Amino acid sequence: MLSIKNLHASVEGKEILKGINLEIKAGEVHAIMGPNGSGKSTLSQVLAGNEAFEVTEGEVTLNGENLLELETEERAREGVFLAFQYPVEIPGVSNLQFLRTAVNALRHHRGESEMNAAEFMKLAKEVSRQVDLDPAFLKRGVNQGFSGGEKKRNEIMQALLLQPKLAILDETDSGLDIDALQVVSNGVNALRAKDRAILMVTHYQRLLNHIVPDYVHVLAGGRIVKSGGRELALELEERGYGWLGIKEEETANSSAN
Amino acid sequence: MKPAPTLSTAFLHPAGHTLPEPLAALRRQQSSSLVDLPLPTRKTENWKYSSKYLKLTDEMAISLPADGKSGSSLAVPGYKVVVLNGIMMPEASDYPDLDGITIERFEDLDGDTATWLAERLDHALDSQSVQISRLNTARFEDGLLIRLKPGAVLDQPLFIIHETNADASGSAYPRIYVDAGANSQITLVEEYISSGTESAMVNTVTEMNLGEGANVTSIRLNMEGENVQHIGSTGVLQQRSSRFESHCVGFGGPLRRHDLQVRLEGEGADCKLNGVVVTQGKQHYDNHTTIEHVAAHCNSEETYRNIAADQSHAVFNGRIHIHQDAQKSNAEMNNKNLLLSNGAEIDTKPELEIYADDVKCAHGATIGQLDETSLFYLVSRGIGRREANVLLTMAFINELVEQIPVEAVRETAQGRLNHFFEQTFQEA
Ligand SMILES: Nc1ncnc2c1ncn2[C@@H]1O[C@H](COP(=O)(O)OP(=O)(O)OP(=O)(O)O)[C@@H](O)[C@H]1O
Ligand SMILES: [Mg+2]
Numbered sequence: 001m002l003s004i005k006n007l008h009a010s011v012e013g014k015e016i017l018k019g020i021n022l023e024i025k026a027g028e029v030h031a032i033m034g035p036n037g038s039g040k041s042t043l044s045q046v047l048a049g050n051e052a053f054e055v056t057e058g059e060v061t062l063n064g065e066n067l068l069e070l071e072t073e074e075r076a077r078e079g080v081f082l083a084f085q086y087p088v089e090i091p092g093v094s095n096l097q098f099l100r101t102a103v104n105a106l107r108h109h110r111g112e113s114e115m116n117a118a119e120f121m122k123l124a125k126e127v128s129r130q131v132d133l134d135p136a137f138l139k140r141g142v143n144q145g146f147s148g149g150e151k152k153r154n155e156i157m158q159a160l161l162l163q164p165k166l167a168i169l170d171e172t173d174s175g176l177d178i179d180a181l182q183v184v185s186n187g188v189n190a191l192r193a194k195d196r197a198i199l200m201v202t203h204y205q206r207l208l209n210h211i212v213p214d215y216v217h218v219l220a221g222g223r224i225v226k227s228g229g230r231e232l233a234l235e236l237e238e239r240g241y242g243w244l245g246i247k248e249e250e251t252a253n254s255s256a257n
Numbered sequence: 258m259k260p261a262p263t264l265s266t267a268f269l270h271p272a273g274h275t276l277p278e279p280l281a282a283l284r285r286q287q288s289s290s291l292v293d294l295p296l297p298t299r300k301t302e303n304w305k306y307s308s309k310y311l312k313l314t315d316e317m318a319i320s321l322p323a324d325g326k327s328g329s330s331l332a333v334p335g336y337k338v339v340v341l342n343g344i345m346m347p348e349a350s351d352y353p354d355l356d357g358i359t360i361e362r363f364e365d366l367d368g369d370t371a372t373w374l375a376e377r378l379d380h381a382l383d384s385q386s387v388q389i390s391r392l393n394t395a396r397f398e399d400g401l402l403i404r405l406k407p408g409a410v411l412d413q414p415l416f417i418i419h420e421t422n423a424d425a426s427g428s429a430y431p432r433i434y435v436d437a438g439a440n441s442q443i444t445l446v447e448e449y450i451s452s453g454t455e456s457a458m459v460n461t462v463t464e465m466n467l468g469e470g471a472n473v474t475s476i477r478l479n480m481e482g483e484n485v486q487h488i489g490s491t492g493v494l495q496q497r498s499s500r501f502e503s504h505c506v507g508f509g510g511p512l513r514r515h516d517l518q519v520r521l522e523g524e525g526a527d528c529k530l531n532g533v534v535v536t537q538g539k540q541h542y543d544n545h546t547t548i549e550h551v552a553a554h555c556n557s558e559e560t561y562r563n564i565a566a567d568q569s570h571a572v573f574n575g576r577i578h579i580h581q582d583a584q585k586s587n588a589e590m591n592n593k594n595l596l597l598s599n600g601a602e603i604d605t606k607p608e609l610e611i612y613a614d615d616v617k618c619a620h621g622a623t624i625g626q627l628d629e630t631s632l633f634y635l636v637s638r639g640i641g642r643r644e645a646n647v648l649l650t651m652a653f654i655n656e657l658v659e660q661i662p663v664e665a666v667r668e669t670a671q672g673r674l675n676h677f678f679e680q681t682f683q684e685a
Contacts (some may be wrong), residue, residue, distance in 0.1 A: 048637050052629075076639035088634040092652025101648065102638035109639065141652075142634075158638065 079165030185210030275370035357409030400432030404502030422452035476564025509540025536569035
């Protein structure tokens, strides 16, 4: 489904991704782990189309279609979804209005009729319960004043509403208490489907107890330095990143100096 | 050196409409005092960004006729008074006999009331800072006197529809005086619209006196056409423990100027001034506000937001003057601006003069652009870029629009604003 070949990307002239290769098939869940600053969020943002990052080399296709040629909104309409590591607060736009506009943009793209306010309200309430968010959150500004955990649940709620083909979850497990982790994991597991690929960025093996990945990759210094099955995550938890030969100076963070 | 331009004598011809003598006398007197009135130039401090938009031709000196042919048929959720080219149209107006409230035309006032009114007109405005608005007193042909007896409460908003009909070139001088007795309450909506396509100028003055404990909410919608220059002044005097709330929503034009001057004269008076302005194309809008903290223990809270697109120009000048005896004053002023294009211009200036020592006074002004991170978040959900722009721009002013207390007015404003933004981003 998703094919990434020799992807290089930089921000403000500094190269962050230095040749990423990754294949994800429909139905698979891949986890990406790696030290801070290694480029995990950069990869996620590049896939979603953030123009702050410049792709300098390589190719990315989704079901054979060149993703890099598409605008951000077109990617979303083709089924790319990114759950942000830091969801954005937008006071003045209600969550409900935001979600309905997004759902209708996708429906419109598929040639379906738009949902009216009442229909959408019903759907939104169901989905908000699924992630254990009080429907009162729908009335508030997008992520406005939401706690860290509430923001993450709001991201998963959006994924459930938008039903993407490729869901990229950037540290959706960070900052969650035990119950919230369970709720979010249930949400992600509900997303798991034969025709959907999931790319999950995480620092913690504990998430992988709830959502069992098919593959685990280690991203360091802008490259995937190791791939394996879920046991790789356990090994990383026990031994850290040192045994892989990753040193501080190899991370993207310091290599530009 | 070129002599400074002065107001053309064409503007000082006596007005046509007969008025009760005390008002007619005031009009004559003001008219003769305006001979050689200097017009604002770039060097006039409070007009320096706007003088270039003021274009008065002798053709515009003619009083626009109000022959009753037109008159707004706009449905309003409340009582309605229609003022066409500065003259009230009883046939087009619709309000019942109200308990404790009188709404009268200047033309119909008895001698005593006219004398009483003539003594009060022009007292709520600082004539030095609103020079050009003095032209209103020299030219008004009619006016509305709205009086509330102590304790009177108007159960529905009163809409004053000011229509400028510019089938021919000319000018109009609408005038309103509101005397709100102690503990009375009223919500007043002033809506400025226009018809016709010839170049016209509206010079409008509204004055209000809020008695002890009176509560007045004023909503002003400025929606005239591209052929109409608008110069408006609102002066408010507040007695003890009165409360004044103002919501101004303005769309740009060839010249748009609104001076809002509030004097907190009695202890414990309270005012809240909100304003939203949007400009596009080559439009202009200039809001000048002044809050005079004269008495102690008064609060003022002011929030204005401007959005300027294309090559348009918005100006905000907020003056807060805290007098020596106004201890324990609490004044907050905030002005945020959004530039939607590199060609647009926004000028903002807070002016604080504080002569009392025990006061709280906070102010802030920012000029920015749409936030890229927010934009990316929206489009990453499949929302089109244009729609995302509209959502974010609306969000910028929603906080203020949502505070407009009359739902139907709020919806009208929202609808107009939405339309404005859709149009703005279509072209982009
Ligand atoms: N907009 C930006 N401007 C400058 N540098 C950036 C920008 N965005 C990311 N970087 C840099 O790129 C590198 C990779 O950042 P990225 O956010 O992708 O790391 P990460 O692997 O997600 O880290 P973490 O685990 O802390 O979330 C870091 O050195 C970061 O400082
Ligand atoms: Mg990250």
